[in-house]
Amino acid sequence: MPQSRPQLGPRQLSTTSGDFDTANPPEVRRVLRTYGLTPPAVESYEVQAQRCLRLLAMKTTPIEKFQYLVHLKATNVHLFYRLLSENIKELTPLIYTPTVGEACVRWHEIFTQPEGMYLSYHDRGHLGEILNNWPHDVEITVLTDGSRILGLGDLGVNGMGIPVGKLALYTACAGIRPDATLPLTIDLGTGNKALRDDPLYMGARMPKVTPEQEKEFLDELMAALTAKWPNIVIQFEDFKNPFPALERYQNTYTMFNDDVQGTGAVIVGGFINAVRASGVPAKDHRAIFLGAGSAGVGVAKQIVEYFVKEGLTEEEARRKFWFVDSNGLVTLDRGDKLADHKVYFARDDNNGRQYQSLSRLIDFVKPTILMGLSTIGGAFNRDILTKMAALNDKPIIFPLSNPSSKSECTFEEAVRHTEGRCLFASGSPFPSMEFGGKFLTPGQGNNMYVFPGIGLGAILSKATSVTQDMIYASAESLSTSLNKQEVADGWLYPDIRRIREVSVVVTRGVIRAAQQNGVDRASELRNLPDDQLDVYIKERMYDPFDEKANVADEISQLLATASGTNGHVHGVAEKINGIVNGVDASHL
Ligand SMILES: NC(=O)C1=CN([C@@H]2O[C@H](COP(=O)(O)OP(=O)(O)OC[C@H]3O[C@@H](n4cnc5c(N)ncnc54)[C@H](O)[C@@H]3O)[C@@H](O)[C@H]2O)C=CC1
Numbered sequence: 001m002p003q004s005r006p007q008l009g010p011r012q013l014s015t016t017s018g019d020f021d022t023a024n025p026p027e028v029r030r031v032l033r034t035y036g037l038t039p040p041a042v043e044s045y046e047v048q049a050q051r052c053l054r055l056l057a058m059k060t061t062p063i064e065k066f067q068y069l070v071h072l073k074a075t076n077v078h079l080f081y082r083l084l085s086e087n088i089k090e091l092t093p094l095i096y097t098p099t100v101g102e103a104c105v106r107w108h109e110i111f112t113q114p115e116g117m118y119l120s121y122h123d124r125g126h127l128g129e130i131l132n133n134w135p136h137d138v139e140i141t142v143l144t145d146g147s148r149i150l151g152l153g154d155l156g157v158n159g160m161g162i163p164v165g166k167l168a169l170y171t172a173c174a175g176i177r178p179d180a181t182l183p184l185t186i187d188l189g190t191g192n193k194a195l196r197d198d199p200l201y202m203g204a205r206m207p208k209v210t211p212e213q214e215k216e217f218l219d220e221l222m223a224a225l226t227a228k229w230p231n232i233v234i235q236f237e238d239f240k241n242p243f244p245a246l247e248r249y250q251n252t253y254t255m256f257n258d259d260v261q262g263t264g265a266v267i268v269g270g271f272i273n274a275v276r277a278s279g280v281p282a283k284d285h286r287a288i289f290l291g292a293g294s295a296g297v298g299v300a301k302q303i304v305e306y307f308v309k310e311g312l313t314e315e316e317a318r319r320k321f322w323f324v325d326s327n328g329l330v331t332l333d334r335g336d337k338l339a340d341h342k343v344y345f346a347r348d349d350n351n352g353r354q355y356q357s358l359s360r361l362i363d364f365v366k367p368t369i370l371m372g373l374s375t376i377g378g379a380f381n382r383d384i385l386t387k388m389a390a391l392n393d394k395p396i397i398f399p400l401s402n403p404s405s406k407s408e409c410t411f412e413e414a415v416r417h418t419e420g421r422c423l424f425a426s427g428s429p430f431p432s433m434e435f436g437g438k439f440l441t442p443g444q445g446n447n448m449y450v451f452p453g454i455g456l457g458a459i460l461s462k463a464t465s466v467t468q469d470m471i472y473a474s475a476e477s478l479s480t481s482l483n484k485q486e487v488a489d490g491w492l493y494p495d496i497r498r499i500r501e502v503s504v505v506v507t508r509g510v511i512r513a514a515q516q517n518g519v520d521r522a523s524e525l526r527n528l529p530d531d532q533l534d535v536y537i538k539e540r541m542y543d544p545f546d547e548k549a550n551v552a553d554e555i556s557q558l559l560a561t562a563s564g565t566n567g568h569v570h571g572v573a574e575k576i577n578g579i580v581n582g583v584d585a586s587h588l
């Protein structure tokens with residue numbers, strides 16, 4: 001018996017999806033019944049972009065620009081992504097670090113509309129039912145509990161700005177369809193008393209639950225997410241202590257932790273190029289890390305993997321690191337109980353000597369590499385940078401803390417105090433500058449270069465888990481993605497304006513690693529040669545300029561077909577009818 005088609009109501013007009021786009025031609029407006037609801041002019045993208053950029057220029061502070069872009073995304077999502085993809089270098093700092101940091105600090109003051117899902121501790125037992133309220137099919141979610149937002153501490157549900165910002169980059173950089181992304185914030189309480197006491201705060205006014213309660217909540221959530229969307233990729237972001245969840249879920253779910261793994265990969269990607277440029281062989285490097293948290297240890301672990309691939313034993317590689325945290329040099333005899341993740345790198349060769357200062361440690365270790373993942377803005381001061389320049393022809397200096405106010409030094413400080421010789425990358429963007437007759441551009445060592453490709457690679461390969469080889473492949477692929485000019489100019493990372501091309505290379509590397517590890521389920525991709533795999537990846541990337549990006553454009557295209565070919569008029573009319581009435585046109 002033929003199955004009857006489900007009775008769907010008429011499609012609801014939506015501002016977000018572009019139904020009221022001023023680019024829609026009159027015939028589309030008639031079909032959508034929006035004729036007369038927008039100003040008469042039919043605008044080109046160029047005119048729309050001009051207005052958007054003028055409006056943006058009229059806003060005087062970064063937070064006002066951020067708010068305007070939130071508004072644009074909510075009212076015309078495709079125009080937002082057109083604008084973002086064409087102006088990625090200029091707009092990323094406004095929707096991501098550094099501005100997203102300020103937006104999160106002030107989220108409870110500037111909130112105007114929801115942009116994702118909030119699940120509370122009190123909702124436990126019902127998480128699956130609540131997920132049913134999300135109106136779209138989801139391919140990827142970014143999940144935070146807001147407990148360590150950038151270097152700004154525990155911001156509770158104000159942290160929602162981070163999943164929203166990261167997922168906007170997933171769409172802009174790797175072409176994940178906007179409606180396939182789910183920003184997700186879990187409200188397990190907050191240790192931020194000032195926020196709890198603020199009348200405008202929008203989360204639970206209770207302290208953070210215990211680690212055991214968090215574990216039970218996350219167990220339910222991971223199962224619920226995967227039951228609802230079996231192929232979903234889950235990115236953990238900005239948890240204060242991300243290690244227990246990573247260990248518990250990494251082999252069971254398609255998940256990864258961006259701060260530990262994504263950051264490790266992006267820094268290795270740039271680091272491979274920095275080691276080459278330094279002229280110092282891998283075996284002769286020594287690294288001081290200021291900050292021994294999830295990001296610091298995540299980065300060092302992956303550099304160990306790189307050193308081992310370069311011929312060192314794991315023991316030799318491990319002993320190239322000296323970590324400093326808020327209690328000083330991380331040593332086995334320090335007297336405090338070291339967190340598990342620090343033990344691997346803890347020194348046992350300090351012979352009872354106590355840590356005095358970063359400057360004294362530099363004198364002792366004579367490092368070639370200085371990494372900052374400490375959240376301490378300005379920690380790499382003139383004295384520190386001058387010492388690094390005296391010790392090395394080309395010191396590797398990576399102040400990676402975010403946002404810019406937490407960066408251990410600025411690009412200008414690093415350049416001036418190392419006489420322009422440093423190999424530099426920072427977590428947040430800094431402007432280019434002239435020095436010694438040269439135009440110097442800083443690298444941005446931010447996980448935004450890899451997480452889009454890791455996520456897309458996991459989605460397209462239908463990976464059952466995200467393996468360490470997939471993460472490492474993203475780093476290696478990134479390191480090979482610089483073009484000739486970028487290499488000639490001594491850049492460590494490719495130009496961010498080429499991020500979609502770079503994401504294709506990273507995605508391919510991730511898919512290949514998934515295949516080698518046997519965690520992929522997209523068997524049709526296994527025998528594709530690389531060039532065909534690249535075509536496959538590109539074809540699956542959402543392009544906001546594509547005619548089928550929104551319904552109005554799709555109708556426009558169908559109307560054009562109808563006027564050109566009489567034979568197809570009937571089918572076309574049915575398709576348009578199907579689209580407008582909410583029936584999936586592809587079945588007609
Ligand atoms: N560039 C990038 O892509 C990424 C950057 N980050 C940034 O790295 C920073 C750290 O992130 P997590 O490791 O996740 O945080 P975390 O809270 O786990 O670690 C911070 C570390 O800094 C140490 N620290 C604090 N005060 C210190 C002081 N005065 N001297 C020395 N060490 C001190 C702490 O003891 C801890 O070991 C943040 O600012 C974050 O935004 C994190 C992920 C990616």
Ligand SMILES: CC(=O)C(=O)O
Binds near residue numbers: 259
């Ligand atoms: C970039 C990033 O993930 C962080 O700063 O936490």
Ligand SMILES: [Mg+2]
Binds near residue numbers: 237
């Ligand atoms: Mg993060």
